[in-house]
Amino acid sequence: MQEKLTALRDAALGELQIADSAKSVEELRVKYLGKKGELTAILKQMGGLSAEERPVIGALANTVRSEIENAIAARSAEVDAIELEHRLKAERIDVTLPGKTPRVGHKHPMSIVLDEAKDIFISMGFTVAEGPEVELSVYDFDKLNIPPNHTVREWSDTFYVAEDESVHLRCQTSPVQVRVMEKQSPPIRIISPGRVYRKDEVDATHSPMFHQIEGLVVDRGITLGDLKGTLNALVGKLYGTGTKTRFRPHHFPFTEPSCEVDVECFVCGGKGCRVCKGEGWIELLGSGMVHPKVLAGVGIDPDEYSGFAFGIGVERMTMLRFGIDDMRLLFENDTRFLSQF
Amino acid sequence: MDLSRKWLAEYAEISADSKAYADRMTLSGSKVELTRELGDEIRNVVIGRVVSIERHPDSDHLWVCQVDVGQPEPVQIVTGAQNVREGDIVPAALHKSLLPDGKKIERGKLRGVKSEGMLCSLSELNLDTHDFPDAIDDGILIFTETDGVSVGDDVRTVIGADDSIVEFEITNNRPDCLSVIGLARETAATFGVPLKLHTPQVRGGAGEIRDNLAIEVRSPELCPRYTAKMVKNIKIAPSPKWLRQRLRASGVRPINNIVDITNYVMLEYGQPMHAFDYACLGGGKIVVRTAFDGETMNTLDGTPRALTPDMLVIADAEKAVGVAGVMGGENSEITENTQFAVFESANFDGVSIRKTASALGMRTDASGRFEKGLDPENTLPAVLRACELVEQLGAGEVLDGVIDIRASAFVPTTLKLQPERINALLGTDVPREFMVKTLEALDFTVDADDTVTVPSWRGDIEHYSDLAEEVARFYGYNEITPTLFDVNAAVGGFTARQTAEREAGRILRGLGYSEIYTYSFIGTADYDKIGMAQDAPERDSVTILNPLGENRAIMRTTPLPSMLDTLARNRGARNDDVRLYELAKIYCPTGDILPDERVIVTLGAYGDCDFYTVKGAIEAFLSAFRVPNPVFFVGTALPSFHTGRFAYIYSDTLDNGGKPIGLIGQIHPSVAREYDLPDCYAAEIDLADMLDAGAPEPKYAQLPRFPSVTRDIAVVCGEELSAAEIIGCVTRAGGKLLRGCKLFDVYVGAQVPQGKKSLALALEFRDDDRTLTDEEADNAVAAILAALDSEYGAGRR
Incomplete structure (x- = not known):
């Protein structure tokens, strides 16, 4: 189980590195941390563990979860920044075009x-x-x-x-x-x-x-x-x-x-x-x-x-x-x- | 008043150049407008003697002259004139000379013959035969012995162009300065030099005036003094050159010796004079009286004049022979044949002269002087001076005696000097001695007890403040130290109304309208042009009795014509999309003596705009002045406006005591066409009425603590119904929960039946004490729909 958890972690962190949109990051969160996700699936097998193993694996599972969570948060911020960058590029306007000037009258x-x-x-x-x-x-x-x-x-x-x-x-x-x-x-x-x-x-x-x-x-x-x-x-x-x-x-x-x-x-x-x-x-x-x-x-x-x-x-x-x-x-x-x- | 410096020099000798003279005289109160150097116009023109003259070899009309101009060798000048003979003394314009008309003369060749300049005619020197009576108009000016010229002389000295003419602007209170002597006195006082006055000496001996003439003054109130002398054996002739040049320099055209003498004395003494031909005075009599009803006479200019009984005339035993103080009569004027003449030197009432001159439409040099009020003490010296000149010129023989009729003896004005008080008024510390010296220089006398006796010609001096001015102008206004009164002694500021006026302009400019200034007067044709009804009460306008023209003859009772004119002018200048405002008065007769002057805010617009553009601006404007609920009443449109696009603006509903404050509309297409304008719009707001209607300064109301519920409804109603009617019904039926009703769409078309329209309204419901339920809002909407149905048959779409 220990190996499964570390393998899961490595896979998740690896996949996050190449996720390039908010959507794919969210998909990875569901895939690994969701209710029907892979970590949950592993933890469900905890019942078969001995009383000695259980706290050790439990602690490891929590560590893995928080590592993946942190990685998701970090990647998410990176991806947001990239996306915002793209949006700003796409939204570039010609600031030299004339403004929408409200007409202002003149004092004699x-x-x-x-x-x-x-x-x-x-x-x-x-x-x-x-x-x-x-x-x-x-x-x-x-x-x-x-x-x-x-x-x-x-x-x-x-x-x-x-x-x-x-x-x-x-x-x-x-x-x-x-x-x-x-x-x-x-x-x-x-x-x-x-x-x-x-x-x-x-x-x-x-x-x-x-x-x-x-x-x-x-x-x-x-x-x-x-x-x-x-x-x-x-x-x-x-x-x-x-x-x-x-x-x-x-x-x-x-x-x-x-x-x-x-x-x-x-x-x-x-x-x-x-x-x-x-x-x-x-x-x-x-x-x-x-x-x-x-x-x-x-x-x-x-x-x-x-x-x-x-x-x-x-x-x-x-x-x-x-x-x-x-x-x-x-x-x-x-x-x-x-x-x- | 044009003053010849040469003439001035006889009375006051000063050495100041033109600029210094002008500056110092201006600062002592005699404003110099400009100085003309007569000599500047003429350069390098000299007196020459024609040594020899022969025909031009290649011309039948040109002559080649050898002219002695005072140089070692004679110069050769070609002329086209036919009146030049050998030995003639002529003006010669040499190489590089300048003539008064700006013409420059240079050496050149005429038909191959060298010419070193030009011989000049009278007109080329800006003269005529009045200046040189022996010369001819059409030919070269040939000087005679009497002209006393020598070869080589600068022509400027010969024709009197070696003079400077100082043009003074003399204020109304100083008619004494409309004379050489008056200005000489000011000059002497300004420069601290003596004034050299001259006492006329008359030999007389040609008989006694009273044996020939009787004078009766019937209107002493209009003629405080009438002084006359007589001259016989007159020989009418041109005046001598010096006198002609003095007149010329002063802007007066020489005529003949007798007329020139009267003009000369008027310029020198400031006393208008007139000469009558004694032979034309019926009954040997002069009567100073007012004109008879229906009396007429021809003045010197040959114009028949209808006289009225308020006009003073000089008459003989039978007929008027002159309009007193204005112009003499044709029937008694000095002619070539005059042998016996009466010199009149009189003093007339200024107001009477002004009114007569004005009524007859002829202001003359004399009337312009009399109307300012002249010195009655001046008549005798002036007439004596005239007689002296007659003898000096050999123009005639002077009779002994003078007829001098005066209404009352002259009593000089006396004042106390009060040096402390003068200093207190000026904010100065001028010593008494300076004050006395200044006044004495102006021929006032000051006694040891500080009694000031004012000279007779200073009728303007009545009060210590007048003496203060005399002191100040010679002490120097610019020597007085500037001080500030206690600025903090009073609090300044605008009234609420003045602040509002300024605010109004600021708001309108923020709304895109530019400010205009137009004339307050218009013409009745402008009322026609804006389509105003012939019987409209607004046609009753303050009328200017002496307007500049029919288009500026009445004070406007509406600002509309001025605005439309301005829009039209802009349209003519191809300015598109124009928005203007004016904040100015209309003048409404009230039955009182003075009209009611009301400030109207006027808006005008054409171009990229419609009725609602202007209405929106008006709504924003009114809201800025807290007019709580302005109502746009559909009423019978004024004729200037589109019948279907016009509203009266009320400050509120009639139920709430709303008052009319203005109007708005599209200009009627026919009126717009009159002005050559496209669709255009105007609005008027009466500023005072609007301010009266404005709500007082608001008190803070708590912000809503509970959310509002909104419902949009579309109401289908008859197309003829106004939005105001529907909204009014909604507002009444909505009760206290309805907090807002905004119309956001109007639809007419296929989706609604023929003759109907759909109004989309956004309704806002709120209770201050709790959150409303949907059900409560729905019930309120239902009540509104029910009311719309029952009142207007309008239903939900």
């Missing part, structure tokens, strides 16, 4: 710039105020200290909705300043982005509808220095820290002193080129200290409070930012254009 370049500017101001403690586009002239003109003879009131400049000039399409976002100051007392810190309208024919640099971001800060002790600091911070974040700015005296009826802000041309670095028309500077925005008359007009004491305001053209910022040379592209919405952003 003006929204990119608008959102960025909003985030910058939010981080500086501003909130976003909104106001109507079809606006009362009293908010867009009178309360902004725009004199009755100002050219902006011309019918050739502003789109009127009421014959008596009391309602028009706002030509700036500044009326929102007035609306906010009428409702809120200082400290005030708002921006107000939105659509504005001026009677300009459409061309590469003009559009009868465009976008501005208005800004307003009113508090005790606000200075022109603060205005410069704030706008420098904006320019730094939009166009890179260290971008040079230049503040030029200008005139707006609702600010005094007023200034326009230029940034050093980022195409030529101030040397003068086509983009900056040889000036080395690019006009970016208008700003100034809120006119005392405007403050007084909304019930804020100009002797106690001061403030600054600014207005930025979004189209201009967008065109500069992305090198867009024709404003019409922004409103044509050709997907070949939109998909670039």
Whole structure:
């Protein structure tokens, strides 16, 4: 019996060595270790053994069983690995074929710039105020200290909705300043982005509808220095820290002193080129200290409070930012254009 | 305002080159747009004398000239002009010269004869007979003795091209800077040099004005000051060269001495002037009054003008002879025969002038100045300057006396200097002395007690902040230290609504739609184009009274035309498979003064998509905003949409208080054809309505602890029934155990009877407290089938 067991073991281990699939390994397990298998068949003959032989043969049988079991487990793992290898080979794909891309839409370049500017101001403690586009002239003109003879009131400049000039399409976002100051007392810190309208024919640099971001800060002790600091911070974040700015005296009826802000041309670095028309500077925005008359007009004491305001053209910022040379592209919405952003 | 540097030099002497001048003036508040060097356009053109002239050997029209150009030897120049004679003084463009039209002249041969250059005509030097009245248009410019030229001179000095023209952008508040003197004052203050003002000297002696003229100002509120002088024995002639060149350099065409003087004084003093032919003034009278109802007159440009009673006119005893501050009348203009003239130097109300000019559709140089509000103190010096020039030019004899009618005496504005306050506003530490020096340089006076007296031409200075600007612009805006206010003093942030708007864009882009920006204004034809009914309430739109065109004349009450236009433009550009969204306003009249401006989310698509593609996007979008149970109501389609492929979107069922939040559909094929579009789809969601309908922030609900049981059923029902009806019935009949009902197939065909369809539904049953038995699920299915049968006659397939 001892010989039979060792022969069985040798045969089983030998056959396992050449089993090359999970299936043939399983067949060998059934053949040798199954209920009707060869080891069982041998063990069934144990009854004929002497009491002395039985434990010896029994122990040998257990050893043989575990050896075969271990061999099966080992071979099984090897065969699985081989099979997996074959499968992976068979399943090879061309990873350079195009992916199944879910379509993702594009953000309009003006929204990119608008959102960025909003985030910058939010981080500086501003909130976003909104106001109507079809606006009362009293908010867009009178309360902004725009004199009755100002050219902006011309019918050739502003789109009127009421014959008596009391309602028009706002030509700036500044009326929102007035609306906010009428409702809120200082400290005030708002921006107000939105659509504005001026009677300009459409061309590469003009559009009868465009976008501005208005800004307003009113508090005790606000200075022109603060205005410069704030706008420098904006320019730094939009166009890179260290971008040079230049503040030029200008005139707006609702600010005094007023200034326009230029940034050093980022195409030529101030040397003068086509983009900056040889000036080395690019006009970016208008700003100034809120006119005392405007403050007084909304019930804020100009002797106690001061403030600054600014207005930025979004189209201009967008065109500069992305090198867009024709404003019409922004409103044509050709997907070949939109998909670039 | 175009400023001649040569003219400027009479008032302020500075040595800065063009670039430095432009930079410093810009930074002190007088923005220089550009500087034109007149001489840059002309090079190597000199004055020459024709020494001899003979016919070209091989031509019957060319002449060969020997021209002395100040070089050791005369140069030979061939010309085709027929007006050149021996001894003539002419402009000669030499080898390698440049002319104003960009033409380059080089030596060459004409019909075999060498030519070292070209003799020039007026037009070749960009001049006309107004510049050289003795010359002819058609031929070489022949200088006369009065031109005072010498052989070899650079032609630029002769024609006044040795000048730089500085183009300033003058802001509305500074009409005083629309003059040589105003800009000279700014220049002097900027460069720290003295301003050399000139006081006009008039001899007079030709009689007394009051013996000839009476003036009555009937509308003093519209004419605060009217000043007049008279000139007789006028000899109309061309102005002298220096004056013509000054006008030319300033962009004004010379006419004759009297007209040129009025223009010259306007440029120099900033005070518009007008000259009337006295012989045409009926009754020897000037009346400043508003026009009569129905009054008409022809202005200088020969155009008949219908006047209205709110317009100020200058009249004589009988008739209007000029539209005040805008343009003179044809009936009293200065002509070759004028001998006796009235110089008007007046001050008019800016608003009135603006309205009149605008109503008559003629903005003139004068009206553009008056409407900004001019200095009433300037009328007298200006008219005296004009008279001085008349005498200087020998153009006539000036009468003694001046008629000067003013509504009220001038009271100068006074302010307190308040140096600390100015520094507090600027965030600076500018010494008081600097402030005083700056203001004095601008002709303000500052008393020892810091009372500032504002000069009459600075009507823009009313407040300490105005003084702060004067100080700042000469101190230098760029010298002010940038500071930051206390950023932490307030918490910034978006409102929920603003966050939602941004989120909406993000979701739609994630769903494959790209953002567009379109104009808020459209035309009524756009309503027709989208098939809107003639009596639709949406046609009631905010109307722009002065639109840029009929296609931009109303504020849109629907975003659809803009979207369809954009789709069409993309289709035209052969962009296939397009998905777009816009997040923008419509403007709905409400009966109040201002319309209701509502933000609408608009989707548009064509290409590889159908109704359900867009509906799926809308469903995903609404679900992201927690609209709990949006319902797509089949209703009468709006005319823009396919009658069978349209739904109103409600936030929920009507029973649950659902509200309309939008609509969706395929664009009606006829509308699509109007836009040259293929099948296309659109949806609109009212952002505020949708946000209102959104469920509040959810609270966590426990995950199911017991498994659900699923049953698939196929229901055969009438083809006309909507899936929503069947699902509604299933949901009601399923009771509380039914947790889900998903439609996964619709079949119409041979396997079901004619006129029927089969809907395959996946039902999910679950109880929160125990595991359901198969029997319970089967009973629930049976109840559902029973309800389907009784309500819709629908049975299991």
